[in-house]
Amino acid sequence: xxxxxxxxxxxxxxxxxxxxxxxxxxxxxxxxxxxxxxxxxxxxxxxxxxxxxxxxxxxxxxxxxxxxxxxxxxxxxxxxxxxxxxxxxxxxxxxxxxxxxxxxxxxxxxxxxxxxxxxxxxxxxxxxxxxxxxxxxxxxxxxxxxxxxxxxxxxxxxxxxxxxxxxxxxxxxxxxxxxxxxxxxxxxxxxxxxxxxxxxxxxxxxxxxxxxxxxxxxxxxxxxxxxxxxxxxxxxxxxxxxxxxxxxxxxxxxxxxxxxxxxxxxxxxxxxxxxxxxxxxxxxxxxxxxxxxxxxxxxxxxxxxxxxxxxxxxxxxxxxxxxxxxxxxxxxxxxxxxxxxxxxxxxxxxxxxxxxxxxxxxxxxxxxxxxxxx
Numbered sequence: 001x002x003x004x005x006x007x008x009x010x011x012x013x014x015x016x017x018x019x020x021x022x023x024x025x026x027x028x029x030x031x032x033x034x035x036x037x038x039x040x041x042x043x044x045x046x047x048x049x050x051x052x053x054x055x056x057x058x059x060x061x062x063x064x065x066x067x068x069x070x071x072x073x074x075x076x077x078x079x080x081x082x083x084x085x086x087x088x089x090x091x092x093x094x095x096x097x098x099x100x101x102x103x104x105x106x107x108x109x110x111x112x113x114x115x116x117x118x119x120x121x122x123x124x125x126x127x128x129x130x131x132x133x134x135x136x137x138x139x140x141x142x143x144x145x146x147x148x149x150x151x152x153x154x155x156x157x158x159x160x161x162x163x164x165x166x167x168x169x170x171x172x173x174x175x176x177x178x179x180x181x182x183x184x185x186x187x188x189x190x191x192x193x194x195x196x197x198x199x200x201x202x203x204x205x206x207x208x209x210x211x212x213x214x215x216x217x218x219x220x221x222x223x224x225x226x227x228x229x230x231x232x233x234x235x236x237x238x239x240x241x242x243x244x245x246x247x248x249x250x251x252x253x254x255x256x257x258x259x260x261x262x263x264x265x266x267x268x269x270x271x272x273x274x275x276x277x278x279x280x281x282x283x284x285x286x287x288x289x290x291x292x293x294x295x296x297x298x299x300x301x302x303x304x305x306x307x308x309x310x311x312x313x314x315x316x317x318x319x320x321x322x323x324x325x326x327x328x329x330x331x332x333x334x335x336x337x338x339x340x341x342x343x344x345x346x347x348x349x350x351x352x353x354x355x356x357x358x359x360x361x362x363x364x365x366x367x368x369x370x371x372x373x374x
Contacts (some may be wrong), residue, residue: 035059
C-alpha cells in the first residue's frame with residue numbers, strides 16, 4: 001500500500017493501538033508525536049500521505065493549531081482524533097477543512113473506514129484541482145495562442161480584400177473570402193468554447209440591466225437574414241406590443257437568440273419557414289408580481305427524434321445524423337443557450353416532431369408593468 005501516516009497522540013497506549021491497527025492493514029507509520037512542536041517537525045520531515053491528529057495534545061499549541069500551520073505549507077489530508085466532541089471544538093476543527101473526524105474511544109473498523117474515505121476524498125479533490133489547472137491552461141492557449149493570431153489573419157485578409165495593400169484579381173478575392181469565412185467560423189467556435197467553459201466554472205458574470213427585448217430580437221434576425229436568404233428561407237416575426245422590460249444582459253441574450261435562429265436556419269431545408277414569436281405570458285405560476293416573456297423560434301425543419309431531445313443541451317452533442325452531416329458545428333450552441341437562460345432565472349423548452357419541425361421557447365421572468373414597444 002505504501003501509504004505513510006504520522007500519528008499525533010499524547011496517550012502512549014492509544015498511539016500504540018492505532019499504530020498496530022494501521023500496520024496490520026499495510027499502512028506505514030513513519031512517526032509518532034505527542035506534542036504540537038514535534039508533530040510539525042515530523043510532518044515536515046516525512047511529508048506523509050495522512051496525519052491522524054489528536055485535538056488535545058501536550059505543548060503550547062493544540063492539534064487544530066498544528067493543522068492550520070501544516071495546511072499553510074502542505075496539502076496533506078488530516079483526520080482528527082478526539083474524546084472532545086463539544087460544539088465549540090467541532091466548530092474550530094471544521095474551519096481547518098479536515099477529511100475526517102473520529103471520536104475516542106473508537107473501533108478499529110470505524111478508524112479504518114474513516115481513513116479510507118479521507119484518502120479517497122483527498123485524491124478526488126487533487127484530481128479536480130489538476131483538471132481545473134489543465135482547463136485554465138487550455139483556455140489560455142485558446143484565448144492567446146489561437147484567438148489572437150486568428151484575429152490578425154482575419155484583419156489582414158480584410159485589408160487584402162479591400163485592396164488596401166495593393167490590387168488583387170477576382171480569383172484572389174474569392175480565395176480571401178474563403179479565408180475570411182473559414183476564419184470567422186473558427187473564431188465563433190473558439191469564443192463558444194471559452195464562454196461555455198467560463199459558464200461551467202462559474203466565472204461568467206452577466207451585465208444585467210432593465211432592457212426591452214424587441215430591439216434585441218430584430219438585431220438577431222438581422223444577423224441571420226443572409227444565411228436564411230441563401231436557402232430561400234422566410235423569417236416571419238410576431239412580436240406583441242407593449243412588452244415589459246426585462247432584467248437581462250443584452251449581449252448575452254442577443255447571443256441566445258442568434259444561436260436559436262441559426263440552428264433553425266441550419267436544420268430547415270430550402271424554401272422553409274421560421275417564425276419568431278414573442279409574447280407576454282400572464283398565466284404562468286411564478287412568484288407574486290412576476291410574469292414571463294416567452295420567445296419562441298418555430299421552424300419547418302427536419303425535427304428531432306423524441307429520444308434525442310434529452311441530449312440536446314449537452315455540450316458537443318450533435319443531432320443532425322439524419323441530415324447526412326451537411327451542417328458544421330461542435331454542438332455547443334444549445335448548451336450555451338440553456339446555461340445563459342438559466343442564469344437569467346428563465347428556462348428553455350423544446351417541442352419537436354420528426355420531419356415537421358421544432359419549437360424552442362425561452363421563458364424569461366419580467367416585471368408586470370408594461371413599457372412602449374420598439
